[in-house]
Amino acid sequence: MSDGKPERGAVRNITDLARLAGVSPGTVSRALAGKSLVNTKTREKIESLAREHGFRPNQMASGLRRQKTDVIGVVIPLGHDTRQQISDSFFMTLLGYLADELTREGYDLMLRRVVPEEDADWLDRFIRSGMIDGVIVIGQSDQFDRIEEVADGYRPLVVWGNRQEGQHHCVVGTDNRLGGRIATERLVAAGARRIAFLGDTGPMEFAARFAGAQDVAARMGLPPILPLPTHLSPDRASEEIAQHLAAHAGAIDGIFAATDTLASLCLTELRGHGISVPDEVRLVGFDDLPIARQTVPPLTTVRQDIAAGARGLVDLLLRRLAGETTESMVLPPELVIRATA
Amino acid sequence: MSDGKPERGAVRNITDLARLAGVSPGTVSRALAGKSLVNTKTREKIESLAREHGFRPNQMASGLRRQKTDVIGVVIPLGHDTRQQISDSFFMTLLGYLADELTREGYDLMLRRVVPEEDADWLDRFIRSGMIDGVIVIGQSDQFDRIEEVADGYRPLVVWGNRQEGQHHCVVGTDNRLGGRIATERLVAAGARRIAFLGDTGPMEFAARFAGAQDVAARMGLPPILPLPTHLSPDRASEEIAQHLAAHAGAIDGIFAATDTLASLCLTELRGHGISVPDEVRLVGFDDLPIARQTVPPLTTVRQDIAAGARGLVDLLLRRLAGETTESMVLPPELVIRATA
DNA sequence: GTGAAAGCGCTAACAC
DNA sequence: GTGTTAGCGCTTTCAC
Numbered sequence: 001m002s003d004g005k006p007e008r009g010a011v012r013n014i015t016d017l018a019r020l021a022g023v024s025p026g027t028v029s030r031a032l033a034g035k036s037l038v039n040t041k042t043r044e045k046i047e048s049l050a051r052e053h054g055f056r057p058n059q060m061a062s063g064l065r066r067q068k069t070d071v072i073g074v075v076i077p078l079g080h081d082t083r084q085q086i087s088d089s090f091f092m093t094l095l096g097y098l099a100d101e102l103t104r105e106g107y108d109l110m111l112r113r114v115v116p117e118e119d120a121d122w123l124d125r126f127i128r129s130g131m132i133d134g135v136i137v138i139g140q141s142d143q144f145d146r147i148e149e150v151a152d153g154y155r156p157l158v159v160w161g162n163r164q165e166g167q168h169h170c171v172v173g174t175d176n177r178l179g180g181r182i183a184t185e186r187l188v189a190a191g192a193r194r195i196a197f198l199g200d201t202g203p204m205e206f207a208a209r210f211a212g213a214q215d216v217a218a219r220m221g222l223p224p225i226l227p228l229p230t231h232l233s234p235d236r237a238s239e240e241i242a243q244h245l246a247a248h249a250g251a252i253d254g255i256f257a258a259t260d261t262l263a264s265l266c267l268t269e270l271r272g273h274g275i276s277v278p279d280e281v282r283l284v285g286f287d288d289l290p291i292a293r294q295t296v297p298p299l300t301t302v303r304q305d306i307a308a309g310a311r312g313l314v315d316l317l318l319r320r321l322a323g324e325t326t327e328s329m330v331l332p333p334e335l336v337i338r339a340t341a
Numbered sequence: 342m343s344d345g346k347p348e349r350g351a352v353r354n355i356t357d358l359a360r361l362a363g364v365s366p367g368t369v370s371r372a373l374a375g376k377s378l379v380n381t382k383t384r385e386k387i388e389s390l391a392r393e394h395g396f397r398p399n400q401m402a403s404g405l406r407r408q409k410t411d412v413i414g415v416v417i418p419l420g421h422d423t424r425q426q427i428s429d430s431f432f433m434t435l436l437g438y439l440a441d442e443l444t445r446e447g448y449d450l451m452l453r454r455v456v457p458e459e460d461a462d463w464l465d466r467f468i469r470s471g472m473i474d475g476v477i478v479i480g481q482s483d484q485f486d487r488i489e490e491v492a493d494g495y496r497p498l499v500v501w502g503n504r505q506e507g508q509h510h511c512v513v514g515t516d517n518r519l520g521g522r523i524a525t526e527r528l529v530a531a532g533a534r535r536i537a538f539l540g541d542t543g544p545m546e547f548a549a550r551f552a553g554a555q556d557v558a559a560r561m562g563l564p565p566i567l568p569l570p571t572h573l574s575p576d577r578a579s580e581e582i583a584q585h586l587a588a589h590a591g592a593i594d595g596i597f598a599a600t601d602t603l604a605s606l607c608l609t610e611l612r613g614h615g616i617s618v619p620d621e622v623r624l625v626g627f628d629d630l631p632i633a634r635q636t637v638p639p640l641t642t643v644r645q646d647i648a649a650g651a652r653g654l655v656d657l658l659l660r661r662l663a664g665e666t667t668e669s670m671v672l673p674p675e676l677v678i679r680a681t682a
Numbered sequence: 683g684t685g686a687a688a689g690c691g692c693t694a695a696c697a698c
Numbered sequence: 699g700t701g702t703t704a705g706c707g708c709t710t711t712c713a714c
Contacts, residue, residue, distance in 0.1 A: 056471075060410060061471065109453070128397040294606065356691080364700075365702075380700085403692050
């Protein structure tokens with residue numbers, strides 16, 4: 001090391017640095033943490049030494065001592081449709097915004113994807129791992145009850161999903177039932193009367209959208225909404241949509257798709273079957289993902305404000321972390337009229 | 342606590358549990374870690390006690406002691422197009438697969454999105470945080486040199502990106518230059534001669550795709566490839582594409598788009614300008630994202646095997662973690678012919 | 683303003 | 699097979 005380059009890596013901990021600076025470990029800790037009183041010259045010396053050696057305090061040790069990790073866990077339960085649901089566009093977009101928001105607030109993000117069927121204890125395990133200060137669950141999937149169980153005993157938990165009457169856990173999400181109504185009203189306004197709901201009605205969010213559609217059908221005296229269940233993975237969904245279309249050709253003149261992804265696939269299949277949109281069949285999606293603008297014709301859909309959702313999740317979580325009790329946050333859906341209905 | 346429910350949370354650490362079980366902390370540690378010799382009855386007793394109290398060893402403490410966290414850092418540098426590039430479909434899909442692979446191998450995933458312009462020290466800071474055993478960088482962005490600097494001194498680092506002659510860091514990625522050739526050859530085969538490259542040529546991967554296109558143009562004696570730079574965010578890109586189209590209408594008969602996302606936007610704009618695809622202009626994308634099948638007409642593109650990429654990244658990282666020296670991994674691109682060229 | 687010392691919760695080497 | 703003990707690297711009283 002005679003070339004004058006700093007010998008990086010030689011400083012393994014705060015004690016090494018303290019020795020170099022000729023002070024005690026405690027002082028180094030104080031200086032690097034940026035708080036408490038430390039003599040300006042001492043601080044500068046320690047900081048320059050740290051920079052020179054590329055030293056940074058070990059966050060695990062710090063976390064252990066402070067009982068705070070500055071890491072937030074984000075978990076995606078893969079309940080209904082096990083594989084690769086994590087690549088679902090909506091959740092991934094939400095995740096992107098969450099990463100932005102958490103970073104801004106000085107937190108790191110620990111991502112975990114779990115299959116509840118294989119690991120019943122997924123939430124508790126994560127919470128008690130000692131690695132995270134709080135948890136954000138993306139999507140209730142079919143795990144509503146398990147989340148409820150845990151929520152009473154663990155404060156810093158916020159969930160993206162659907163709000164249920166009287167639930168205990170703090171949730172952020174769109175008013176799915178209202179969204180379902182809005183979508184269906186639009187279909188009716190565009191001339192549809194025999195309306196189908198495309199998608200699995202199992203997950204809470206989807207069930208609520210379906211219920212909203214049923215509300216409108218009942219109120220307007222339309223025939224009951226026809227459920228056309230599908231999986232979420234594009235491959236299987238396309239096939240299932242084709243089958244539904246073959247089975248119900250001519251019997252429906254409006255489709256409310258549970259997501260834009262499904263709506264887009266549906267549009268492709270409709271074209272394949274020579275069914276014109278919106279003349280013969282009207283179509284409304286849900287989410288307003290970027291793809292909704294690019295379908296042919298562009299997709300009429302119900303917009304969820306993902307950025308606002310992410311902000312809400314992080315904001316509520318931080319407040320709960322600070323000891324506040326928080327209400328759930330319900331975001332208003334917004335109809336975006338394009339060309340399919 | 343008279344109702345017989347286990348008093349959860351009362352057991353805060355391994356010592357508490359040891360007291361309850363009438364053994365020493367060391368034995369509890371051994372029993373819960375599942376290794377070393379522990380009497381079967383003792384082990385069962387400890388395990389049932391742990392279950393009853395919902396106790397789980399603190400991973401931070403364990404990590405500190407073992408000098409191993411079982412967490413892999415995944416970092417997405419946002420270099421070229423700062424905001425929201427994290428929601429780029431390709432990266433997010435890769436991230437999903439990475440989460441799957443890492444989970445399978447027993448690792449947790451710590452996600453960090455960084456803006457190198459704001460934080461020159463992003464990689465070093467992450468590595469030295471003490472929170473992760475290794476790092477996967479998703480996308481070299483414009484940070485090739487910084488990654489190179491760090492790579493020599495830090496083994497467990499693997500990068501998704503483009504391979505350069507003689508580079509030091511271990512990279513997994515598609516042969517982008519070859520992909521560019523394949524795409525361009527297809528355009529030519531479909532009748533194009535005046536070819537444009539749509540997208541920023543700054544990022545390494547894109548530069549290589551562009552270079553591949555230039556290879557073919559040179560070899561075949563075509564006019565030079567016309568670069569049509571864009572941003573990656575859909576809003577700005579659409580606008581820029583429209584401007585390019587207006588400026589070069591009639592002067593180009595083939596477009597190689599840097600990504601499927603850009604190709605899809607381009608298709609929309611082409612339609613808007615009344616330019617027929619593939620008759621007047623041929624179009625080839627890159628990635629083979631799900632959207633490529635759903636454009637109208639369906640997109641001819643160059644497929645990257647994202648799942649294989651994720652597997653490669655994790656595999657190489659684990660081997661480097663085990664002390665092996667590994668070569669980079671170059672994946673073959675594959676032409677997927679649909680209807681735009 | 684700084685040093686000394688205790689300890690966060692865990693694991694592993696060493697006894698027995 | 700189990701107990702004891704010494705830290706992992708850091709923060710934070712409590713002295714001075």
